[in-house]
Amino acid sequence: METTQTPSAGTSEAQQRMVTLFDTLAPNVGFTPSCLDGVKFMRANRPMPRMPVLYEPSIVIVCQGRKRGYLADKTYLYDAQQYLVLSVPLPFECETEASVEEPFLGISVRVDLTVVAELLMALNETLGTTHTEPRGIYSTPLDPIMSNAVQRLLEALASPLDARILAPAIMREICYRVLTGEQGDAIRAALTHQQHFGRIAKALRRIHSDYRGELDVDTLAREAGMSLAVFHAQFKGVTATSPMQYVKTTRLHHARLLMVQDGLNAGAAAARVGYESASQFSREFKRLFGLSPVDEVKRMRAVFDTPPTPTSQRAVIQAEKYVTAV
Template sequence: MTQASESLRERRLVELLDSLATGEGLSSSILEGVQFMRSDKYSPPIPMLYDPCIVIVGQGRKTSYLGDQVYTYDPYNYLVLSVPLPLVCETEASPEEPLLAVSMRVDPATLAELLMEMDTDIAMNGTVPRGIYSAPLTGELIDATVRLLECLRSPVDSRILGPQTMREITYRVLCGEQGGALRAVAIRHNRFSQIARAIRLIHASYQHELNIETLAGEAGMSVSTFHHNFKQVTSASPLQYLKSIRLHKARMLMVQDGLTANAASGRVGYESASQFSREFKRFFGNTPADEAAKMRNLGGGNS
């Protein structure tokens, strides 16, 4: 493909995102599992909670921090999360050049079907992959994303063509140089899927009392093995991860449902409102009320 045609393809991606991504922050599309990201201003590093997804950026740049790891996603690199993760995210954008991106949900059933049809050796090499990575954006992946965005302009096209185009994007990512983290989601009885089970339990029951023994039991591991592998996938200890999920959920309740800090703290499992306020301010850098007001101005609780 010539440089001119590549430039046209990339411009078309930006044009489509600009027309579909309306409003600041995260917005839904007419196709379940697909959302848009838009921002017209720089945003300093802010804690965010990401669900498993593939993020493709047409314009602007986002940088996510997880522990000591840094992940950049921009017009040259896409982002993949195979498990839900609390990240610290920085956005580089301006009114003249807003951030424009599309996020597509990762579906474990689609992953499993694709791997069966690919008929490849999907045995892992014994290492436990991280739950997040960024990788170079290929021409094939841009083409598939443009087709997805084209069909999202029509309800009929979206319903008929959308799911198979999402499937193609998942396939392209699986074939990429960092596809191991997605392949691990679909392989049962490996350590990654065992950790993923514990993560699902945290998200289903974060408001209840959970200890590391219960989580290790859900994963079918000893406490020490579970702790080591959990940190390998998420860059956090199990209890640090649980605390961050509770705090993120509380922030969402305050931002989206208008709950007070006291009400939100009880809803996510805190018995002490004062402890919640202390841990919230330490985690987000603001009081619960100030953080909720800031996130409303930014357009939502997650991005």
């Protein structure tokens, strides 16, 4: 379903240009992968109620519309004036403001740890030690410098040659801007295992790489170099949930993705993400999402107007990188 629109009179010239570029790059409702790995677009033409989501480490920039994220007792607003940075993969809840006349238009830039590591080496002499315990999620004002970089990224992605030659450097620039901003401490700590936060970030990466297998808290705590009590407390401080609840939530989000995008039935999706009992999977799925697997898949497809698309095994693996269900 293609949609174009005229930006409202209150938007800036830069924002109007980004909205126009969006109509070329991502005219359809739902997720649209860009030609640059790690960058994807999202369009919604209707409001979406508060629902569970799982974001990978990413920078989320909104060109139009508004989202609110909820983690524990905190609310994070991200719109055309503020962008969201997640330094670790986090399950939380969000709601979306959008309409046919003014769709929600968002860009997600995955935090590439290889790029971040290279930048940190270059910045090593100018950035000091992290002194405060960082957070997993930040909502930050979108200043003119970052806004300009985002517009240039969209311009580059609209041209196949520019996308290949220029877009990776602009994506690197956006990561640099984040690293040198207030969120930089969190991403640095997550990568270098500084403080308790960095050790929890390592555990979260372990969970996301091995969520299909057997995971237990004792092993995760031992690998993090913490006592069981400290690990539990620090883990909940970062994610607002317990370690095993986080594992369960991660599995359920991946299962929903497999059902919505790849057309797997509940039993097949449950087995794929590590559940041995289909009935247990269905109970826990409904507890998290509020609907049975069948009804949730119907709801998600209605929201995004997208039927399941058969995919190759390689495409399934790529799709699992996109653990957001925005």
